[in-house]
Amino acid sequence: MITFIPRDKVSKNWIIIAPILSIVFTIFFGLLIFTFLGYNPLETLYQIFVSPFSRIDRISDILVKACPLIIIGTGLMLCFKSNVWNIGAEGQFIMGALLAGFIALSFPNIETKFFLLITILAGFVGGALWAFIPAILKTKLNVNEILVSLMLVYVAMLFIDFIVRGPLRDPMSFGFPLSKPYPDGALINKIPFPGIGFLGQLHYGILFVLLLIPVSWIFVNKTLGGFKINVLGSAPQAAKFAGFKQNSITITVLLLSGGLAGVAGVIEVSANIGQLQPEVSFGYGFTAIIVAFLGRLTPVGILFAGIIIATVKLGADNAQMTMGIPKVVTGLFEGILLFFLLTGETLQKYKIKWSEGKK
Amino acid sequence: MDALVLTIIATSIPLLLAATGELIAEKSGVLNLGVEGMMLSGAVGALGAVLWLNNPYYGIVAGALSGILMASIFSIFTINFMTNQVATGLGLTIFATGLTGLAGAPLVGKTITSLPKIEIFLLSDIPVVGSILFKQDFVAYLSIAIIIYISFFLKYSKSGIILRAVGDDHQSAHSVGYPVKKIRWYATCFGGMCAGIGGAYIPLVLTPHWSEGMTAGRGWIALALVVFASWIPWRIIVGALIFGGITIAQLVGQARGWPIPSQLLSMMPYIATIIALTMISGRLSKNNSAVPSSLGKPFFGSQ
Numbered sequence: 138m139i140t141f142i143p144r145d146k147v148s149k150n151w152i153i154i155a156p157i158l159s160i161v162f163t164i165f166f167g168l169l170i171f172t173f174l175g176y177n178p179l180e181t182l183y184q185i186f187v188s189p190f191s192r193i194d195r196i197s198d199i200l201v202k203a204c205p206l207i208i209i210g211t212g213l214m215l216c217f218k219s220n221v222w223n224i225g226a227e228g229q230f231i232m233g234a235l236l237a238g239f240i241a242l243s244f245p246n247i248e249t250k251f252f253l254l255i256t257i258l259a260g261f262v263g264g265a266l267w268a269f270i271p272a273i274l275k276t277k278l279n280v281n282e283i284l285v286s287l288m289l290v291y292v293a294m295l296f297i298d299f300i301v302r303g304p305l306r307d308p309m310s311f312g313f314p315l316s317k318p319y320p321d322g323a324l325i326n327k328i329p330f331p332g333i334g335f336l337g338q339l340h341y342g343i344l345f346v347l348l349l350i351p352v353s354w355i356f357v358n359k360t361l362g363g364f365k366i367n368v369l370g371s372a373p374q375a376a377k378f379a380g381f382k383q384n385s386i387t388i389t390v391l392l393l394s395g396g397l398a399g400v401a402g403v404i405e406v407s408a409n410i411g412q413l414q415p416e417v418s419f420g421y422g423f424t425a426i427i428v429a430f431l432g433r434l435t436p437v438g439i440l441f442a443g444i445i446i447a448t449v450k451l452g453a454d455n456a457q458m459t460m461g462i463p464k465v466v467t468g469l470f471e472g473i474l475l476f477f478l479l480t481g482e483t484l485q486k487y488k489i490k491w492s493e494g495k496k
Numbered sequence: 497m498d499a500l501v502l503t504i505i506a507t508s509i510p511l512l513l514a515a516t517g518e519l520i521a522e523k524s525g526v527l528n529l530g531v532e533g534m535m536l537s538g539a540v541g542a543l544g545a546v547l548w549l550n551n552p553y554y555g556i557v558a559g560a561l562s563g564i565l566m567a568s569i570f571s572i573f574t575i576n577f578m579t580n581q582v583a584t585g586l587g588l589t590i591f592a593t594g595l596t597g598l599a600g601a602p603l604v605g606k607t608i609t610s611l612p613k614i615e616i617f618l619l620s621d622i623p624v625v626g627s628i629l630f631k632q633d634f635v636a637y638l639s640i641a642i643i644i645y646i647s648f649f650l651k652y653s654k655s656g657i658i659l660r661a662v663g664d665d666h667q668s669a670h671s672v673g674y675p676v677k678k679i680r681w682y683a684t685c686f687g688g689m690c691a692g693i694g695g696a697y698i699p700l701v702l703t704p705h706w707s708e709g710m711t712a713g714r715g716w717i718a719l720a721l722v723v724f725a726s727w728i729p730w731r732i733i734v735g736a737l738i739f740g741g742i743t744i745a746q747l748v749g750q751a752r753g754w755p756i757p758s759q760l761l762s763m764m765p766y767i768a769t770i771i772a773l774t775m776i777s778g779r780l781s782k783n784n785s786a787v788p789s790s791l792g793k794p795f796f797g798s799q
Binding site: 141170174217222224270274278279280281283284285287288289291292295296298299302303423426427430461462463464465466467468469470471472473475476479480482483487 | 529569573577578579580582583584586587588589590591592593594595597598599601708713716719720723757759760762763766767769770773774777778780796
């Protein structure tokens, strides 16, 4: 029988060990399931975890894939830290991309890259507005934000489908559900490296991530707003006594996380797709939930977590191409990883004690 | 008209079952957001079993077992390892989406025989009502039986009262000697069983073949139904029928060519969920006795 005994203080070692152990356990259980379902476990392991590192352009593709995950994950970090459960980032991503796309397509001849500032801002507004619905319902009427934000994902998916097949469809698209291509000013270019050319799809959107990590670090650790979020999440009673307004914090974190998801949507579409299509996200909004947890709800942690999860995503793409394993298999790893990460959180606060006897 | 009503009932059965199971789990203080994942597992389990054993009734059993298996995973982590219930539930749904995608891949393109209708002697001959209520399949009867049973169970049986006590105040329940963790395990697994059968019903009756993520958010709507019903079992029937009705209405609308884009019609169940949640949540005060007070809070004691 196992019992848990509270530790005097949170174990520092566990903060580092837990994520690493979680990954090891996840790989172990993942392999077990693969073997059970009749796939070659070593081949799968190679495809998912090693093949993404096999070429330099593939490594840069990891960064490209990590980009939206890190941006969304950083926003979700603020929500989860303050116990607000926004699980609708997928929908906010779509609505951000859609609003920015609408603006981009309204100026078909624009060339200056300063226009990107406007589309990115539009993306932020689009995502934030979509997150404002659960925010206002939660704070005014005590409606569960988990269910509302999730329902809005389905609504957003159907909405962009409608827009791209209807009002914004390019008449020259031969019946394909595609918008017109974005003007030059709304496109994010690939980064040219002198002497090498382009590294895979690596684009300037990565700069936003490089900016976001330090800014969010400062916000969380050095500002009053970040302090309030930390207190609200770890000691809600104390936050109440200190007079922090829970509702305004809830609204703020939802708007920020929705906005960031929207920005991720703009960057993804402007850099990699260049026009609107029915599917713009491929589950980034849901995957970012895992990224936020794997990163221990810290900006630097999320940076690394984004890269790790992006690796697995790309690896799963490879495994689908070479072994015919369905791509959704990443969910299997993500789920197990989350289980163990959360267990690690318990072990940070509690010691395990094995005791004899039946109860 | 009969056909329409029958389709609405069939559409509402998975919601009804999953929501009823979740209601029991929540009454014991466990918020399991993995309903969507448990339903998916039930669906793939049922498909696999029917293809293997060629008898739709084994699909029900397999669905139930798959749901219980998923609920056990959830229970180990949330109840024994005291992990956050919201995050673990999300994890369960993500995990099950991946697992069912993998397990369902070999089943793609295969069709199963659906669950037969059972006519109840004499009663099924009653005009109109008979053919609607007494010519249903086994799961439909089962789900009504479960609802009636748990209504009485929660209100009048000793175990039901203990279950509610555990959900309302686990510390007190623990101090008078009730095994909080064990009771939550049972309740969560009952929830998993119902969600699994609800998921199994989708391939067994509604669409007889596998597609990735075929539950299409029904698990989440079931979670919303529990709130909509304000944790009172019979109200789930009303809620499930309304949602079944809305789902069918949008399909009928698409088929008859209503002048509304099909995507906007397809949004209706999701928007209706938000509206329903909003209408109910505003009225549910925090002191409402039907809402389990310990809902979502982990229990840190031994046992």
